[in-house]
Amino acid sequence: xxxxxxxxxxxxxxxxxxxxxxxxxxxxxxxxxxxxxxxxxxxxxxxxxxxxxxxxxxxxxxxxxxxxxxxxxxxxxxxxxxxxxxxxxxxxxxxxxxxxxxxxxxxxxxxxxxxxxxxxxxxxxxxxxxxxxxxxxxxxxxxxxxxxx
Amino acid sequence: xxxxxxxxxxxxxxxxxxxxxxxxxxxxxxxxxxxxxxxxxxxxxxxxxxxxxxxxxxxxxxxxxxxxxxxxxxxxxxxxxxxxxxxxxxxxxxxxxxxxxxxxxxxxxxxxxxxxxxxxxxxxxxxxxxxxxxxxxxxxxxxxxxxxxxxxxxxxxxxxxxxxxxxxxxxxxxxxxxxxxxxxxxxxxxxxxxxxxxxxxxxxxxxxxxxxxxxxxxxxxx
Ligand code: SF4
Ligand code: SF4
Numbered sequence: 001x002x003x004x005x006x007x008x009x010x011x012x013x014x015x016x017x018x019x020x021x022x023x024x025x026x027x028x029x030x031x032x033x034x035x036x037x038x039x040x041x042x043x044x045x046x047x048x049x050x051x052x053x054x055x056x057x058x059x060x061x062x063x064x065x066x067x068x069x070x071x072x073x074x075x076x077x078x079x080x081x082x083x084x085x086x087x088x089x090x091x092x093x094x095x096x097x098x099x100x101x102x103x104x105x106x107x108x109x110x111x112x113x114x115x116x117x118x119x120x121x122x123x124x125x126x127x128x129x130x131x132x133x134x135x136x137x138x139x140x141x142x143x144x145x146x147x148x149x
Numbered sequence: 150x151x152x153x154x155x156x157x158x159x160x161x162x163x164x165x166x167x168x169x170x171x172x173x174x175x176x177x178x179x180x181x182x183x184x185x186x187x188x189x190x191x192x193x194x195x196x197x198x199x200x201x202x203x204x205x206x207x208x209x210x211x212x213x214x215x216x217x218x219x220x221x222x223x224x225x226x227x228x229x230x231x232x233x234x235x236x237x238x239x240x241x242x243x244x245x246x247x248x249x250x251x252x253x254x255x256x257x258x259x260x261x262x263x264x265x266x267x268x269x270x271x272x273x274x275x276x277x278x279x280x281x282x283x284x285x286x287x288x289x290x291x292x293x294x295x296x297x298x299x300x301x302x303x304x305x306x307x308x309x310x311x312x313x314x315x316x317x318x319x320x321x322x323x324x325x326x327x328x329x330x331x332x333x334x335x336x337x338x339x340x341x342x343x344x345x346x347x348x349x350x351x352x353x354x355x356x357x358x359x360x361x362x363x364x365x366x367x368x369x370x371x
Contacts, residue, residue: 058189061196100193103158104201146204 186241219246285355
């Protein structure tokens with residue numbers, strides 16, 4: 001799959017992925033963050049971050065609270081992080097978000113964290129496919145399937 | 150400062166299942182500094198509670214507010230409209246703030262959203278350490294600024310217990326032995342001899358043993 005095979009938003013399969021990508025990890029992130037799109041019928045909304053460490057626990061929680069089924073964060077590998085420890089800080093925030101999601105039974109496994117190989121021009125495409133594939137396996141967020149009293 | 154720590158979201162959510170209007174109230178002072186109860190933590194707690202409650206089948210509204218301090222009547226008053234509009238409040242302030250909120254808004258239930266743990270300081274990003282036990286009779290100069298009441302696991306007053314190894318406490322190999330630190334500091338100051346003077350047993354009535362304490366400053370008391 002390459003970027004030009006990513007589909008515009010269509011009927012979809014009801015699954016939503018909110019993805020955050022460090023602007024330094026992928027040149028394609030800028031283009032893909034302009035509008036939502038679909039990968040494997042999963043609707044994806046991608047946002048660029050100036051550095052992956054700009055991710056906040058709240059970004060992850062709010063995405064899931066407001067309708068996402070999964071959240072992904074793509075960082076630079078540790079040895080090529082422009083801000084030195086950005087991806088380490090990002091990983092710690094993701095860990096905390098996962099802990100909270102585990103506590104409340106939404107599931108920490110719905111948060112994907114991966115570093116992108118800066119030498120692979122298709123790294124973002126591959127990460128997208130992996131995350132959407134994983135989300136298809138996990139299915140809808142329990143928040144969407146629960147009945148309300 | 151007062152140092153607090155987030156509670157497990159489920160412990161809070163379990164107490165909220167019968168309410169419709171919930172307010173998560175933060176405090177922008179001590180607990181914001183230790184990243185347990187400021188505006189950011191309020192937003193995180195509120196979001197997590199909305200999800201936890203939805204998964205319990207509850208359709209509650211969870212609002213957010215942060216007071217500058219929850220231990221000052223004037224500043225509590227600034228959030229009164231939001232508190233009045235809620236059925237229950239989850240306070241992310243320390244126990245002092247929670248107690249003051251109860252006094253002001255009784256009979257509205259105010260549920261603690263954090264655990265108040267100690268008086269301490271930020272050693273480095275992400276790490277807070279206990280430094281004072283508020284004993285009511287400060288003698289920290291005797292031990293070169295390292296308080297053995299707060300930092301010795303046994304609160305020993307006249308030297309180490311003998312159980313420490315390589316400067317670490319016998320209760321936890323990660324924990325510095327306070328008496329090791331005191332001795333090293335006094336040695337460096339060439340004042341180790343000061344420890345020859347016996348510290349008499351403390352009068353704990355100035356501490357918790359004397360019951361709830363009060364401080365009166367007469368010239369400003371009204
Ligand atoms: S309520 Fe507690 S945390 Fe808030 S300012 Fe007062 S002492 Fe500090
Ligand atoms: S001697 Fe008492 S007041 Fe002084 S630092 Fe220790 S516990 Fe706090």
